[in-house]
Amino acid sequence: MASVANQFSATQAAREIAAGRLTSETLVRACLARIAERESTVQAWAFLDPELAIEQARACDRGPRRGVLHGVPVGVKDVIDTADMPTAYNSAVYAGHRPRADAACIAAARRAGAVILGKTETTEFANNHPARTRNPHNLSHTPGGSSSGSAAAVADQMVPFAFGTQTGGSTIRPAAFCGVVGYKPTFNTINRAGLKIVAESLDTIGTHARTVEDAALLACATSGRPMPDFARNKAKPRVGLYRTPHWDKTDEPTRNLLANVADKLRVAGWTVVDADLPPQAVAIYDANSTIMQFEEAFSLGYEYDNHRELLSEDLRSRIERGRGTSRDLYERAIDVVLEVGAMFIDAFRTVDVLLTPSAPGEAPFGLTSTGNSLFNKNWTTLGLPCVTVPAGIGQKALPLGVQFVGPYRGDSTVLLAADAAWKTISR
Amino acid sequence: MASVANQFSATQAAREIAAGRLTSETLVRACLARIAERESTVQAWAFLDPELAIEQARACDRGPRRGVLHGVPVGVKDVIDTADMPTAYNSAVYAGHRPRADAACIAAARRAGAVILGKTETTEFANNHPARTRNPHNLSHTPGGSSSGSAAAVADQMVPFAFGTQTGGSTIRPAAFCGVVGYKPTFNTINRAGLKIVAESLDTIGTHARTVEDAALLACATSGRPMPDFARNKAKPRVGLYRTPHWDKTDEPTRNLLANVADKLRVAGWTVVDADLPPQAVAIYDANSTIMQFEEAFSLGYEYDNHRELLSEDLRSRIERGRGTSRDLYERAIDVVLEVGAMFIDAFRTVDVLLTPSAPGEAPFGLTSTGNSLFNKNWTTLGLPCVTVPAGIGQKALPLGVQFVGPYRGDSTVLLAADAAWKTISR
Numbered sequence: 001m002a003s004v005a006n007q008f009s010a011t012q013a014a015r016e017i018a019a020g021r022l023t024s025e026t027l028v029r030a031c032l033a034r035i036a037e038r039e040s041t042v043q044a045w046a047f048l049d050p051e052l053a054i055e056q057a058r059a060c061d062r063g064p065r066r067g068v069l070h071g072v073p074v075g076v077k078d079v080i081d082t083a084d085m086p087t088a089y090n091s092a093v094y095a096g097h098r099p100r101a102d103a104a105c106i107a108a109a110r111r112a113g114a115v116i117l118g119k120t121e122t123t124e125f126a127n128n129h130p131a132r133t134r135n136p137h138n139l140s141h142t143p144g145g146s147s148s149g150s151a152a153a154v155a156d157q158m159v160p161f162a163f164g165t166q167t168g169g170s171t172i173r174p175a176a177f178c179g180v181v182g183y184k185p186t187f188n189t190i191n192r193a194g195l196k197i198v199a200e201s202l203d204t205i206g207t208h209a210r211t212v213e214d215a216a217l218l219a220c221a222t223s224g225r226p227m228p229d230f231a232r233n234k235a236k237p238r239v240g241l242y243r244t245p246h247w248d249k250t251d252e253p254t255r256n257l258l259a260n261v262a263d264k265l266r267v268a269g270w271t272v273v274d275a276d277l278p279p280q281a282v283a284i285y286d287a288n289s290t291i292m293q294f295e296e297a298f299s300l301g302y303e304y305d306n307h308r309e310l311l312s313e314d315l316r317s318r319i320e321r322g323r324g325t326s327r328d329l330y331e332r333a334i335d336v337v338l339e340v341g342a343m344f345i346d347a348f349r350t351v352d353v354l355l356t357p358s359a360p361g362e363a364p365f366g367l368t369s370t371g372n373s374l375f376n377k378n379w380t381t382l383g384l385p386c387v388t389v390p391a392g393i394g395q396k397a398l399p400l401g402v403q404f405v406g407p408y409r410g411d412s413t414v415l416l417a418a419d420a421a422w423k424t425i426s427r
Numbered sequence: 428m429a430s431v432a433n434q435f436s437a438t439q440a441a442r443e444i445a446a447g448r449l450t451s452e453t454l455v456r457a458c459l460a461r462i463a464e465r466e467s468t469v470q471a472w473a474f475l476d477p478e479l480a481i482e483q484a485r486a487c488d489r490g491p492r493r494g495v496l497h498g499v500p501v502g503v504k505d506v507i508d509t510a511d512m513p514t515a516y517n518s519a520v521y522a523g524h525r526p527r528a529d530a531a532c533i534a535a536a537r538r539a540g541a542v543i544l545g546k547t548e549t550t551e552f553a554n555n556h557p558a559r560t561r562n563p564h565n566l567s568h569t570p571g572g573s574s575s576g577s578a579a580a581v582a583d584q585m586v587p588f589a590f591g592t593q594t595g596g597s598t599i600r601p602a603a604f605c606g607v608v609g610y611k612p613t614f615n616t617i618n619r620a621g622l623k624i625v626a627e628s629l630d631t632i633g634t635h636a637r638t639v640e641d642a643a644l645l646a647c648a649t650s651g652r653p654m655p656d657f658a659r660n661k662a663k664p665r666v667g668l669y670r671t672p673h674w675d676k677t678d679e680p681t682r683n684l685l686a687n688v689a690d691k692l693r694v695a696g697w698t699v700v701d702a703d704l705p706p707q708a709v710a711i712y713d714a715n716s717t718i719m720q721f722e723e724a725f726s727l728g729y730e731y732d733n734h735r736e737l738l739s740e741d742l743r744s745r746i747e748r749g750r751g752t753s754r755d756l757y758e759r760a761i762d763v764v765l766e767v768g769a770m771f772i773d774a775f776r777t778v779d780v781l782l783t784p785s786a787p788g789e790a791p792f793g794l795t796s797t798g799n800s801l802f803n804k805n806w807t808t809l810g811l812p813c814v815t816v817p818a819g820i821g822q823k824a825l826p827l828g829v830q831f832v833g834p835y836r837g838d839s840t841v842l843l844a845a846d847a848a849w850k851t852i853s854r
Contacts, residue, residue, distance in 0.1 A: 083729065083733075093528075094527060097527050100521060100524050101729040101730065102728075102729040102733075103729075104624075104725040104726050104728050104729075105725075106729070107725075107728035107729040107732055108725060108728055110732070111728065111732060188627070188628065188761075191627065191722060191725035191726055192624070192627060193624040193627070193725065193726035193727075194624075194726075194729075197531075197619070197620040197621075200615070200618065200619060200620070201615065223725075223754065224721075224753065224754035224757070225754055226754070226755075294651075295618060298531040298532075298534075298535060298618035298620065298650075299531050299618055299620035299621075300620075301529075301531050301534035301535055301538065302510065302528040302529040302530075302531075302533070302534040302621075303528065305534055305537070305538060306510075326651065327650065327651035327652055327653070328653075330651070331836065334615075409758065
């Protein structure tokens, strides 16, 4: 069992540990062995101390059961503070930085029994400048970003699940590119204290896993959100196929994939209709950019003013654009969010979830760009829950995902829908 | 001029410095002299390094003009990160803690030319457990909290203005108790990156000053919000006298004060009418408590789990209550905020600002409690802009404030209203 424990889902591993059939130490050692074998290739980890991880696992094995994550290792995007590991946001400004406290979600994960395995690579301050991480499916391609290491580590069976974050498309896009599940909860689900803030109105902590149930488990265990009942999942929701105003930016395999998924669901008895929104809904995309730039120019103000030479050219110019953005424009962008949000409230009157691309296509070639967030940043800005599941492959044999989006706080609905749909289309 | 420069308003000081009639060093030395004289009595400062302050002042005097705060010293509540000064949240857990970066508002203040004079005392993690600070008007009385040191330092002419924060009533109440102006902007005005988060949905950075214009200046200079035109302030807004559902908790001088202020404004030609809201609006008070406890149980999770013995009994029990609060109850509290918020949108259709008590009465005797936030936490939760101005004295000759509240983003309206009203009632 030791040799394959790293392939277990978190749910399965937690069950085995609870039943006394697996120790946390065995599981963690299996993950560490996988990392030892693969890390020089994938480069998913910003910090890893095997002894510290094993020490936590042994404490779980010795101690009383703490909670639903007991003994299960989790990867943590390196923009989330950990008191016992450095946290450097992939920036030379923070080389060797050791936070004084765990972030709220880390403390919550530990209370539930999790082993914090290590810190996963992020783009610079969860912005655009890429991490060194490679896509485990093809090392010449990006894993996506900004939660590059979390998605790649989970995809490569180095850890069953991990925390990511999303301000534009940073959880869903890398999940789709790496062929894993990504879950961005409703805004204000996982507490953000101890997260390096980029854009207060957008930053959302999410999860990567290899099953929808695992992605839900990590988020629910650390937010108090009730866990959906996956064991008895009979969801057959009404689905709105939403092509978005940027359908022409998708590649052909992605367009075919969406059509095929819709067909398979219809064949299985699901209701799938076209979802159309007023053309004004297109304003949400610019609103995301305006809000992000304005807020980021403040939140990274110290770094820009004191360590400009250590920032990437891309980040410097983003902050400069933010400083050139008026508060009036920013507040109008927030108004747009409310207006477009109301359009989506209407859209969800006739369907339970939306089905939409996770990304324009498969992971782009090269490591200089993490890809396009055009199919994510609208949902982040609206605060709606999103789940991507692997659903096919593209022209270069890389994974393609499809994304389900739910209404405000409809996390259970969208998680169960994604889970049921994935099982239906995989048959 | 040196001997009185600490009594200048920030606006006046900035003008004198810009005109070359005052140096920042002279101003800062005057503030430091006042602190040296009074600090052992008032105890407003958590950290003060006179040399570091003077060094910043000299850099301002040498260098080019940086912005509207050029050379003017500001006090900073010790829950806001500073890279060059320790930041300890009045908790032994963080003794000697030195953040790696300035908070967003500190970086913005420095960009505008401010001298960061020092860190002001806060209650433990901006919660209830009191700071050692005393009310400068009567040392046996609390200055209020949680921004105790900011309000007391400004009141005692140690610094012209200061940053505070408000999650319940932590900016407005100490301002009223200390006889200064307090301004809690519309939620999401001053960026919170680098603030020690207590409750994400409530925490608001505000300002203390001795004039409304100064309170506005610090907030506008650090948020990009346009500065209202105080020089040509001819505001005569329609005022709704709002007694709140807790009018019976006010003392007689406070009730008389509100009536007198309303009368004086009417005599001066203002329209003052009674503002009544549906009785359901009372639900906002419990909503604040529920939201604060639920969020705080997560945000201070590390501190509770790892350093419980260093927390006050009061904070421990708050966190325990938060852990006993379900996410369902929390989300219902957020729904209440939206419902009651809609009632206030209606209320602002017929009046421009509300006039309401700043606190139930004057500062209570003793230092064991910082007073009651019953007249503040509703506004914090609704995210509406509030300004308190000194307006009278209570039975023990301590200051009483009156509070003006504006609609969402109506910061200019409420600032100009408070400024005009204060001048009108002071005639």
